Amino acid sequence: MVRLSTLFPRTAALASMVLMGASGAALSSSFGAGIENSQWYVSESVFECSMVHEVPGYGRAVFRHKAGEQLSFYLESDTALMRPGKGSLVVEAPVWRPGAAPRKVGAVNVGEGRRPVALSSRQAMLIAQGLLDGMTPTVTRESWYDRSPVRVRVSNINFAGQYESYRACTTNLLPVNYDQIKRSRIPFRAGSTSLAEGDRELLDNIVTYVQADSTVERIFVDGHTDSSGSRIDNRALSEQRANAVADYLIEKGVPQDLITVRAHADQYPASRRPADNRRTTIRLQRQGERPELQQANGYEAGYSG
Template structure:
């Protein structure tokens, strides 16, 4: 209890100290860039495209689009100005467009941490469209300090040009990200070692990621079977399953010396369901990652080494 009180006290002191540098009375008020200081920046790669906007006195507004995912939006701040709870999102006209009525978008969930507001794809698209229309999305929530409203406005100035660059960036993103292919698997029917078209499509995505990420230093390919049949036959079948996946990766351009193939037979079941045990797992290890001591019995896991 004392530790919790201490943390809240430190947070309040930080907010009060910040208030000396913010406009208006106390810490509550409106935060947003004006005509002279509104800028948008694009950070682009084949892994992610991010449109970043500095909100003076508050932090940043970011549209983020990771490979293999859709557009999202979040506010980022070190100040912890907003009280956690239910806030509102409204699209407003800038001051130089009087008479244009604001459009409510809906409620937003405000949380603690560096990213108090995170929006899904639908709301991120609504925000982007409103900015292209010359409007200003505004998030409002009570302040930590005294409960008065904190308004964070996202400026449309200089947005359009950078958004067009973002669209070009998004068109060249990889089909997947490391979270989607870093640990994955291919499953087989009983006694089979054949790849389906869906399997090959998935492996093509893995290859695309490996070819783009120079930090991938090892690719572990581990073959497995269920426990039906003899252990000798299962060991041979698991080797064939590892080989067929590894050979496909090599045929698509992955360097053979990058791949480590292993076969385990029925030694490491992943589940009580036999269908989930007939598999080959693929794990990508990047520079700086410690492989650790892992068994080959989990989804997408590989054995030690």
């Protein structure tokens, strides 16, 4: 059972900690759902699957699996209750199941912000397995306000049924997410316009994503060369490289009117290494994104080449 009031959880939590600090008692503040109010909610799409659990008085516990990435887990709270530093993660028996031995998972980093605890894929899987085993994963860390421990317990009640829906969702995720392919690069050998097998796999993933995300409104395909040839030859070669990529995207089902092809020869080098400059870049633009971030000069924030 939750020790603090669920009617005004944030106020009650702060008041409880202040009172404990004033009395000097090293008591713990424990947050967790009981049998009567433990719920898990699944959100499903081809872009992301998540399971959200409300932790009364604290916030939320979230499993999240983005397309193209591994499973993650984090605690989210609007109020900073834990002091930043090293906390502990233990998978223990719930109060209604005494006798089962706890399993210590290890240390966790507690940070600042609305998501103070974000765990690795391995730790997230250990938490999920503990919940499936009927156990209660618990994160413990000192409070912001005194040295008393703050315990956040993740309830296993109603988890297993929703986890099956969540697992089914993950099998339908796209192979990549937007951040992974919004700026992509196809390298070329000297004088070549041919696509390698790995390049086709990357382009196939871009096609799959674009067909699923209706907010992608423009695809910029920019051809480049090194400086070894004449300006006229390099211009033609960069156009052929850009067209090789654009034609492949169109052949695989991307509407032609989404694609803007540009040829730049050796005008925008990515580095001093010729091999880095023999390339075609693919850049996606979603609705509402600023077009100036899609320039071909190779110097926009977070991207080179």
